[in-house]
Amino acid sequence: MSAAALLGAISGVGKDPVRGGYSRHGFDRVELDLRAWFTEEAARRGLGVETDRNGTLWAWWGEPGDDAVVTGSHLDSVPGGGAFDGPLGVVAALAAVDLLRERGFTPGRPLAITVFPEEEGGRFGVACLGSRLMTGAIDPAAALRLSDPDGTTLAEALAFAGLDAARVGRDDAALARIGVFVELHVEQGRGLIDLGAPVGLARSILAHGRWRLRFTGEGNHAGATLLADRRDPMLPAAGVVLAARRAAAAVSGSRATVGRIIPIPGGTNVIPSTVDLWLDARADDDARTRAVVADISAAAAELAETEGCAVTVTEESYGDAVHFDPTLREDLAGVLGGVPQLPTGAGHDAGILAAHLPTAMLFVRNPTGISHAPQEHAEDADCEAGAAALADVLAHLAR
Template identity: 35%
Template sequence: MTRPMLHIDSDYFLTAFRELAAIGRDPSGRGYQRLAWSPAEREAHRWFRERAQQLGLIVSTDEAGNSFADFIPPHVKDRPALAFGSHLDSVPYGGTYDGGYGVVAALSAAKTLMDSGLPFARPFRVMAFTDEEGPRFGTGLLGSKAVTGALDMEHVRSAHDQAGTTLREAMANFGCDLEKLPNAAQHLSRYFGYVELHIEQGPRLERLGIPIATVTAITGIRQVSLHFEGQANHAGTTPKPERQNALRSAAETIMQFSAYVDGTDNLVTNPGRITAHPNATNVVPGSVRLDWDIRSPEPELLEQATAALISMAERAGASFGVTLTTDIFHDVPPCPLHEPWMEAIEGAASHLGLTSTRLVSWAGHDAGVMGMVMPAAMIFIPSRKGVSHAPEEYSSDDAMLDGVRVLAETAADLLTRVES
């Protein structure tokens, strides 16, 4: 790269980051409550659009509540746009770095790019996605799925939160019509690709002492429910060999499958939820539902692991006279990111004198949804102690500014390329 380094206005970034960080704090001081379709999330979007407008960007929203800010040089107005951004919602008691950092960084990069005078070969779009996290309505990645036409309408129509508010009502409160969600995908052909900057949410970069990672793939996530059906019976009088103990079958499965996973690379799993019935001390557990989260960036490993899990569960059940039924209730395929754009990120980092490494993302991201239908790339910066989805989530100002610089340089490269 021969052009001089771009100048980032660090005051602009830090001021904007602190403004956003004032929105949606938990009243008790424990992190953030910027949940999807909450007044706090909507306020964050309003803040974003106002800030973007001040920069001179063209601001809009879509049917999914996503916010956009466009820079469209007249001579390239008909070409597909390079998009970059992240999401503005948080998990309950979450941090503001997850998602919020990427959005503010994208605004800062936009400011730099607009001032750069570079000869752009295409427009750019700053994106702030809605409902990326998903815990309120069991949706997740809703904004990006709407943009790419990947939404399961049957699922969103039945979605409701724990208080009984339906997603339809929550959207209507902000003037959005759930039935119009599919319309959000009508502009899909206008995208050249998507780049997302995000905190790592794990400890690897900090431990390596490396400021930047290029993400190679977003993990696939498969959630499998195992339903063991035995026979509830008296905990004292039932002869030991005759106990059809569903919970013991589940426990054996946890031990065996966890040992299998411990011996495997590129695969993580979690026996995250167990429901036993009747859940009484003096009753042999008659039925158990055990839900697993299985993740891998390799589709074959997801298949192999699912098959291994089911056969272990069947055997563990059979040895106690317990039958098994299974259900894959959530299945997101892995998304490999765009190799030429990984190289663009690495080139940007080295142009800035920053070392970088390559990592898999073990968390889901909007980039994994966008990347299914267009070139996509992702940049990570270190998270202190690897903590995320918690009030202690933190990345230093210097670490964040390094990320902003890499994003701006990467975008400058991709915006000025005549071909992809």
């Protein structure tokens, strides 16, 4: 079955009528429906499916074993995200299995497809949560305390999904199963469009992280409180949005984004008592990323003091720059006939796993250059080219 047809089969799942696009979040009802769909598709192909203790799905071609060739991605999205980010890597893996079987290929080493949960962090705020738990990159007790905007904790969400929260955490047995990991993903940028290529390889991932800034002031009446008497935390929060752009512009190649602000209590005619603001910052390396965040944090402290407010800055997740295994990357470039090799500013489960084992990423051309939005796109022909390239890579690695 083609990758495009498989994507079409889930095109109606998780549509967001307010934001547009899709809202599919870790262990919510929509993502659980998608996990059930994947399990059914894997079973149709005779793949044995299991769920590990951190909620990652594994679909095995043949018997499970260590030193396996593993591919896959995720099925969750950002709020109002596109149709391709995550699911394309999953459906391309299924389509690649179909292609390999049509060619009469039989793996000479274990081969599996994985689906990692909560890669986007759209529900619990920490990106690549499944792979971070597997590798021990996040403390399991801290992870279980994470909560979504409705107050549901990760522990409660795992229980809803039928998983035992007491078992989450670093899983050395699962890591030992992965001899090499290859993730296919829609490109999140314009690199392949500008190069006129349908498929490419990832060279590196920017250092990146998420920080929460909490501004605390004094809640009061919007009409009855004179400007001179206010301690309004929205003012320093608004200033930080602008400070983030200035700080990033001052460091070559860096990015800083405020994509989420929550005032409390949130009434139109109420001066908020607290404003929570989330900052996403990225740059070529750790030093530059930290420098941007330090600049923004200093501006936040100054702005808060001017308004008579307080501010705290909390790091919620962080990943250093990733340089994908050069030996594996050059090997796969040879298999694929010298496709372009590109850096990316987006984080991925492959980037988390790269600290523990050889990983690689394939990109499929995105003609809009837009991602994390409904306009994200990939042409059917490019999706099939990506699935075929993935099949070639898996055949090479799993002989």
